[in-house]
Amino acid sequence: MSADAVKPRISVETPSRVLPREEPANPLIRANIWVAVLAFGVAAAMAMMQAISRANLELPYRSASMYYMSVTAHGVLMALVFTTFFIMALGYAVAQKENGSIPWPRFSWAMFWLALAGVVMAIGTVFAFKSSVLYTFYPPLQAHPLFYIGLTLLVVGSWGWAASMIVAWRRARAANPGRPVSLAMHATAANAMLWLLATMGVAAEMLFLLIPWSLGLVKTVDPMLARTLFWFFGHPLVYFWILPAYAIWYTVLPREAGGKLFSEPLGRMVFTLFLVLSTPVGLHHQFQDPGIPAGWKLFHTFNTMIISFPSLVTAFTIVASLEVAGRLRGGTGLFGWIRTLPWGNPLVSSVLLGCLLFLVGGFGGAINAAYALNSVVHNTAWIAAHFHLTVGSAAALTFMGAAYWLVPKVSGRELELKLLAKVQPYLWFIGMALFSFTGHIAGLQGLPRRVFATSFGDAAQAHAWQTLTSISALGGVILFTSAGFFVLVMLGTLLAGERRAQPPIIWAESLGEPPGGYRTGLWDRLGLWFVVAVVLVAIAYAIPLWDLLHLTRYGSPGFKPF
């Protein structure tokens, strides 16, 4: 064999630039993103089918059974799988940026596989029509045992991630005594602590109520207790989605928009306040439930109103950061800076459009959280429309924009199909506006949520809803198109993107940073604030849970109507 024959073959497609060594956690980050993207794609297809069904348009295989299976799959895959895996990917990227590596990489991989196995287990039973219990899995609707066990494994896997994030945060603090960690690391650690606290509720529900009941070890379950434990977890789950989105808004958006973060200390306060206040608010989801004294519902209402404060601070800080960016780009006048923002940058447009929708979602949340007004919108289409503006827009649209920014960095590949990436956020905005705004109006007119057909035997009121549900269905089709674009861009980038050196992650600079940088302050003491959060949760839940456990309890057998 000649010497030439053993020379390595160099592809003509090999980039001329030398690729940097891959960061150690990038494969794990990509694995999490893969799961998130695939879950998102499947869930989006389910959603379009539901929107068309609710407009009373005939579809092949349309039935109540198919509808409730698809609602369950959509809810679980979007709200629990897409979000959780993307948040874990983002967290690992933040930790790696902070310390150069992530703690316990083998353990983190094991937790990833555990969570993925749980997802396969749970969603497999859904697609087998054995677990049409919707994503809230309220008993006495009963799912297959593997549904509950699978979701529990997903939560346990995410606990591994949370532990890893807290260790990364501690290492970063230890490496720079007296100096705060980056705002992104601070936000990630606060979110991990929030998650550990919040998931205690759902863990208790799964282990003590639903799994034994679904296995037949006990014959009945207490729906009230189960609902209370679910909402112990269910509302902070919203903040588990929103905090990483806020982290992107604070630490990535200002730089991508061409400016600086208006105030970093405000950001630290915001994330710490969310850690403290996110959990003792769940009873505002149970205003119409019996068995919980009105006083405790009022206490949770107060907490809910207080938690709007960090969101309002965020609104101010982010808009001010954008104003700085817009003015530095030549914008003048009271609102001229809005026009000069880089609306063609997919990350920026995703966040801006998500924020616009979130402004409406925030207003809707204030209606939901008011005891009297909640009775107007309870169990109507308003509720589904509302949370599609929070998790479906502020969080999901930010995650999609963040994926356009993050995936090239962790894959070493150029973003593919850039035109689709530019168009996609606008399609999502239009589709979501059509879907959600009509849902809000129809909800105020009394259209129930979670019904697969809205004709109600040709009732007169149902005719009034028809136009709204048809527009909503059109929104669903546009949303599906947008989701398809996102999945195509992700697959194109991950599988076929040109390999090129990518710019590293650089967080946004803050205005007003003192010479020599910030010093550690009270808001950075997350361990202390975690203890405060635990105490507040104990105050908010100890007596209501004690009451539920000691009042006369009425168990229910399981029902599987679909």
Added chain:
Amino acid sequence: MSDMPAGLPKHPIGTFAFVGAYVALFVLAWFGIYIYIFLARQPVTP
């Protein structure tokens, strides 16, 4: 409050206007639903 970069207005006046307008709309819409939908529906029992 952070100082704005040199050459820009001293305060983020556009932000004040934007957030102010949002809060005003928020309050109006909330009371609109309370008065024109919730109260207008009357009690379900006399």
